[in-house]
Amino acid sequence: METRPDVAVLDLGMPGQDGLTAATGLRVALPSCRSLLVTALAVIAWETPDNPLTEREVQILRRAGDRRLGERDRAGALPVGRHGPQPLTSATTKLHARNRVDAIRIATETGWL
Template sequence: MIRVLLADDQAMVRGALATVLGLENDIEVVGQVGSGDEVVAAARETRPDVALLDVQMPGKDGLEAAADLRAALPSCRVIICTTFGRPGYLARAMAAGAAGFVVKDAPPEQLVEAVRRVHSGLRVVDPALAAESLATGASPLTGRERDVLREAEDGSTVADIARALHLSEGTVRNHLSAAIGKTGARTRAEAVRVAEERGWL
């Protein structure tokens, strides 16, 4: 039996995934959680062979949760399953130790096959996304530039961002300026949008 842990913040999606996987004779869903913060504790409790993680969840996102899970339970193989097939997400997922990356609009049989293949030691990546990721290249943003753009997502002022990240306002302006340049944007809002669309945030 392949033991699977599901992490997705949408209960309906989580339930649908559990139903699809539960129809298979060789797969058992042993746990379900709704946030990235719950993944490691649930995995320690249920000892899954494969964890299926969404990217965008409350608390830690699926990419952070994947890295934590790989550190806590190296035997558990991780598949990122997301609505957002963004090239930057794929690169970050692989860096976090994920063995698979599939999009939610793939046919159910592809998801089932991905679980089996990853469990058997193979890597599974959506081919169209892999091609796009190679074409787009790695994120040019530094960790600090990414932090500053994340804080800017909700329209925060430079002073707000500086306070939140414990930086000077001048340093925040420098990071914003660099991020705007690297994304080819004209404004901070546009830089946030471009970085989000490419999966760099």
């Protein structure tokens, strides 16, 4: 390779060779290069980062996202301190989520819930 990129952005639907095959080849040829696979619908990181959430935050997100519970039951299960539900706010911030629904979606899609 003429250059040594830090990151390669690859489309899963590339003509000739799909992005996953290309990323695997890059991993062998250039281990320090990270691959970012994209599609028209989603962006998927080649390596999932470590879970930044505490066990309590995971527990709170699971409870908040439990569709078997009614809204009142979910709300009653969330710890509320003087300044509001701290673990839920903390988890939302750590995940760079817009709101609790977005935080639940992000944590679920990355396999942390």
